[in-house]
Amino acid sequence: MEIIKTDAIPLRSMKYSESSRIVRFFTEERGKVSLLAKGARKAKNRVPMDTFSLMNVVYRHKPSRDIQLLTQAELLNAFLRIRDNMGKSAVAFGICELVERTTEVDDPNPKLFRLMVSTLGALNRAASNPRNYYWYFQLGLIKVLGFGFNPESCVICGKGIRDFKPISLKFSFQYGGIICPDCGVDESKAAPLKPEAMKVLQFLYSHKLEKLARLKPSKAATQAIDALFWGFLRYHIDGLKILKSKELISRI
Numbered sequence: 001m002e003i004i005k006t007d008a009i010p011l012r013s014m015k016y017s018e019s020s021r022i023v024r025f026f027t028e029e030r031g032k033v034s035l036l037a038k039g040a041r042k043a044k045n046r047v048p049m050d051t052f053s054l055m056n057v058v059y060r061h062k063p064s065r066d067i068q069l070l071t072q073a074e075l076l077n078a079f080l081r082i083r084d085n086m087g088k089s090a091v092a093f094g095i096c097e098l099v100e101r102t103t104e105v106d107d108p109n110p111k112l113f114r115l116m117v118s119t120l121g122a123l124n125r126a127a128s129n130p131r132n133y134y135w136y137f138q139l140g141l142i143k144v145l146g147f148g149f150n151p152e153s154c155v156i157c158g159k160g161i162r163d164f165k166p167i168s169l170k171f172s173f174q175y176g177g178i179i180c181p182d183c184g185v186d187e188s189k190a191a192p193l194k195p196e197a198m199k200v201l202q203f204l205y206s207h208k209l210e211k212l213a214r215l216k217p218s219k220a221a222t223q224a225i226d227a228l229f230w231g232f233l234r235y236h237i238d239g240l241k242i243l244k245s246k247e248l249i250s251r252i
C-alpha cells in the first residue's frame with residue numbers, strides 16, 4: 001500500500017451509496033484514477049467533487065484494487081467563472097471528456113495535466129469566445145499524444161506553407177497535417193482547407209492562451225475547424241466514435 005498526494009481534476013463522479021461517491025480523477029502524478037470518497041455526500045464533509053475544479057487529493061493506492069480510497073481532498077481552484085457560464089461549462093465538460101476518452105488508467109501524463117490546468121484557468125478568466133479554448137486544448141492534446149503537426153509547414157516535405165497560395169493547401173488526417181500542392185496528395189487522402197481555417201490554426205499554434213479571446217472566426221471557419229479536430233482525433237484515437245460534449249459545444 002502506498003500513500004499518494006497529488007493535484008487532480010475530477011472528470012466525472014457517480015453516486016456509490018447513500019453517503020459516498022466514486023470520482024474519476026485525472027491526477028498529475030498517476031494519470032487517471034478512480035477514488036472512493038466516503039461520506040462525500042454528507043453536508044459536513046462536502047468538498048466539491050464536480051468536474052472543472054483543481055484539487056489536491058491524498059489517497060491510499062493498492063495495486064490489486066480498481067478503486068482506491070480517498071483520504072483527503074483540498075479545493076485549490078473552483079473555477080467559479082466557468083460554472084456561471086453555459087458556454088464555458090460546455091467547453092470544460094468537453095475538455096474533461098476528451099481526457100477521459102484519450103488516456104488510460106494509471107498512465108501518468110504530467111504534460112497533459114498541466115495543459116488541462118492552464119487551459120481551464122484561462123477559460124475561467126476569458127471574457128469571450130470559449131470555443132477557442134476547446135480548440136487550443138485539442139491542438140495541445142494532439143501534440144501531447146504524439147500526433148502533433150505544425151500549421152506553418154507541409155507535413156510531407158517540410159516547406160513553409162506561406163510560399164503557396166492559401167487556396168491550394170489541403171489537410172490530411174492520414175498524413176497528419178497540412179499538405180502543400182507540390183506534394184500532390186489526391187483528394188481521397190487530403191481535403192481542401194479553407195484559408196480562414198488555416199489562419200485560425202496558425203493563430204492557435206503561435207499565440208499564448210491570454211490572447212485567445214481575440215480570435216473571432218466566421219461561422220464557416222468555426223465549422224471547418226470543429227470538423228477538422230473531430231476528424232483528426234477520431235482518425236488517430238481508437239474507439240473514439242462519439243463525444244457527449246460535441247452537441248453541447250456545437251450550440252455555443
Ligand SMILES: [Zn+2]
Nearest residue numbers: 154157180183
Ligand atoms: Zn509538401
